[in-house]
Amino acid sequence: MSLSLPIAAVLLFMIGSALTAAVLHDVVSSIVAFAGYSFGVAVLWALFRAPDVALTEAAVGAGVTTVLFLLTIARTSVPRSGRFEGLSPRSVLAVVAVVLTVGATVPALPAVGDPSAPILAGEVSQYYLGNAYEQTDVTNAVTAVLVGYRGFDTLGEVAVVFAAGVAMLLVLRQEEFV
Structure with a gap:
């Protein structure tokens, strides 16, 4: 199976946005990167010719969720010592476990368009x-x-x-x- 150039570009953008959201130390920047990921998902649905799902993802994922996260950050005050300072080995292990579990299921899926x-x-x-x-x-x-x-x-x-x-x-x- 080969991916078209627009789909491959959107997938690379989504992976970059997800990784950026995961490694940023600033919460607001991480929220913006997450909004970019949701926007990429919406564009991907549009490329797959599912405009209703694309609009829902854009409205809920990139729109409402981002606004709710930003409002939550704006309405709460977290002392500098309580902010995210790095990745713990436990969280890295959890992410690796989820990635391996999801990755193990991919070969069981039928090919796209089969x-x-x-x-x-x-x-x-x-x-x-x-x-x-x-x-x-x-x-x-x-x-x-x-x-x-x-x-x-x-x-x-x-x-x-x-x-x-x-x-x-x-x-x-x-x-x-x-």
């Missing part, structure tokens, strides 16, 4: 792929499923995210008057 992949060979997947375009008049199968077939479920998810946002704003507004 027509014999179990998820594509299933009856439900075949139905959606075969009927989504003509039944929903949407050119993206993921969007067709989320909006056309699972519209009420998606509406429920949007309502939950909206309620969480309103609750967050109410909490932040109350803290201003304290």
